[in-house]
Amino acid sequence: MMNNKKGILACLYEKAKKPPEIVLVTLIFLASFLLKFYIIRFNNGLGADYGAYLKWADVLRGLDVVGGGLRYPPIYPILLSFSLLFLDEITALIACAAFTFSVIVFPYFLAAKKIFGGGILPIISSLLIVFNTLYSEMIGWGGNANMLALAFLTSFLIFWTNCIRNFKNMRNKLLAAFFISVTVGSHYLAAAHLLMFFLSFLFLLLVAWHKKRGDNNFKNLAKSTLIIGLMGSILSAPYIFSYTHILNSAVLRETNFSPANQLTLNSLIHYPWENSFTAVLLFLGIIGVLSLIREDKLLGITLAALFISGCLPIFFTQHPARWVYFWPIPLFLGVPIFVKKLLLKLEGFNHFVKLVSLAGLIVLISAPIFMSFPYLSNKVSYYKVLTPQVLDALEYLKEKTPQYSIIATSGPYKRDGEGVGHNYGWWVEGFADRKCVATSYLRFLIYYDEKEAAQRANILFSGTDVLLNDFVMVAETFPAGVGNPEISVNIGDFYDRLLFLADDQTIITYGQGTNITLSSIKDTVKNPSIGYSVNISYTIRDLSVLVKSVRISDNSTVEVSFKILQANITKIFVPLLKSDFVDLNSYFKRNNKDIEIEMTTSMGVYVRLNIYVDYDGTVYTYARLTNEEEREFAMLVFDNPPNNAVIRLRFMLPKLMAVGSSQVLYFNAYKLIKEMEIDYIMIDVNRRREFEWFNCDKSNFSKVYENDEVAIFKVSLQS
Secondary structure (H helix, E strand, O other): OHHHHHHHHHHHHHHHHOOOHHHHHHHHHHHHHHHHHHHHHHHOOOOHHHHHHHHHHHHHOOOOOOOOOOOOOOHHHHHHHHHHOOOOHHHHHHHHHHHHHHHOHHHHHHHHHHHHOOOHHHHHHHHHHHOOHHHHHHHHHOOHHHHHHHHHHHHHHHHHHHHHHOOOOHHHHHHHHHHHHHHHOOOHHHHHHHHHHHHHHHHHHHHHHHHOOOOHHHHHHHHHHHHHHHHHHHHOHHHHHHHHHHHOOOHHHOOOOOHHHHHHHHHHHHHHHOOHHHHHHHHHHHHHHHHHHHHOHHHHHHHHHHHHHHHHHHHOOOOHHHHHHHOHHHHHHHHHHHHHHHHHHHHHOOHHHHHHHHHHHHHHHHHHHHHHHHHHHHHHHHHOOOOHHHHHHHHHHHHHOOOOOEEEEOOOOOOHHHHOOHHHHHHHHHOOOOEEEEOOOHHHOOOHHHHHHHHHHHHHOOOOEEEEOOOEEEEEOOOOOOOOOEEEEEOOOOEEEEEEOOOOOOEEEEOOOEEEEHHHHEOOOOOOOOOOEEEEEEEEOOEEEEEEEEEEOOOOEEEEEEEEOOOOEEEEEEEEEEOOOOEEEEEEEEEOOEEEEEEEOOOOOEEEEEEEEEOOOOEEEEEOOOOOOOOEEEEEEEEOOOOOOEEEEEEEOOHHHOOOOOOOEEEEHHHHHHHOOOOEEEEEOOOHHHHHHHHHOOOOEEEEEEOOOEEEEEEOOOO
């Protein structure tokens, strides 16, 4: 009896020394969940997509503030709705994010175990999939539903592997088909990826069969592939309602090779290559997958098809960077394959070479794992929209505004797409439960009604009086002094601001050396002309001083003219200022009346702009190229202009960039506000021109809330 007890204790001791693999995987899951939860909570903010998830969860619970029903695959909103039964909105969002970006470790470990049969290599794959910079980037902006779909996709891979090894087993086919259906029910891109996977796999299978004719296994496997795909489609029937919306959306018709869209391919360099260790791991993963094809052809073809399916769409979709997130699934399985091959080849080398190689592999694999923690913290901070100040403003909207109010917003004060309005707008709709009209970079939106509303919002927040053709826009804003007029260029469906003049910095010297600015002498705007130009008269003590005219032509040219009406003006200073987040790359002055500048917009697009001064008198041009924060880059000085003189500035963009019909249109912001029935406007106070406009126009807007970051104005337009 004692010997028996000793035997049991010895067995337990051995198991404690070498715990089951599932215990290690569970510990990896818990570590990932707790670290991610803590980092997101510690950074005190969430990205824009988190607000959208709340909106879809609300629709499931019967609150549809936008209308149109659930236009999103339902599985992640169902998970979030369940969490909301026990947790408040913010905690539920953080918990679901940490869960979806950690739970993938279980199916991924099982898939890796299918390939490697146990040992340390599946654990390495599991660590790489939950701790890597690509998915740290993804959790920052809020790709939670996409990540849940990737977990289901990996589960599909387990049973798919069983199917290709025994394609007669109906149980594996049913389970593979089931995980196809839940992948489809989680995210659109994952569904598209699966479709391309089947097409890629069948193509590669056909190539392999062609080289080895007479092998019936290829024919039978092709039949099984089609059967699994058909069964998966049938099981996906419950999600058809969410896909009927996308079939009628703009996204399927806007996959093209237009130059403006392909500029976003630059982001493909940013995401995987931002961390050199991750880039190397992805490269080694490709080598590992290629080497697997020689040993286990069908499994190698499976991983190759998964990778190809994540590469093909980048060339014909508007948002190609999203497909990079599918690469780790096959390639982080390829890394251990490469490691295994390398270790086998090192057998014939001396101990020093083995030691150095092993140390290098440990550093290569462990470095991106440990670097993913600070990287995650950085990305959560970068993408966060829901700061404490924004949350306070949203709570005001939720508690203090009527339920059916419509809120308009231009978004946070940030560079590129993170600064557009839907970053606030999705939170307004998801947390404050109010319908929102928000500016946006249109490729971030899927549906036609969303795009139409955003397009009008883009124009609304550009200024009170807006002239545009298909490519260039120029806007005056009254009664704001900053940014009049402001010149913008259409970069792939978003008007990216380039430069502006400013009423409050355009100085006029008259009489005996008295300096004034246009903002201090401006009278009430008197019916600006509608058409190709907007004309504004400025007065001093009821005497006309000058008329400023802003004109846009159909050849991508903007003209800003100053007509001098009073003879005692002795000097005019007209500054040229770059817009927010625009970088000035070069400034070339051929002469005082001919300037060429190259700029990088906030969306990262290079634009060349030629400025010509059309004026008979003397002009002095002073360049002021200082640090990046300095907005003013040039000053034009006009001495002793004669009576009735005209100073004309022409801003010309390259004709190659001008596309479309170039029809010139006029818009008035107040008319748009009435048409869209906007009740409140939510503004980031750092957006100086917009904030100044609404804050100064007290007859039409009254400020009802303000903190250090956000102000809210109630609309009360005068008829």
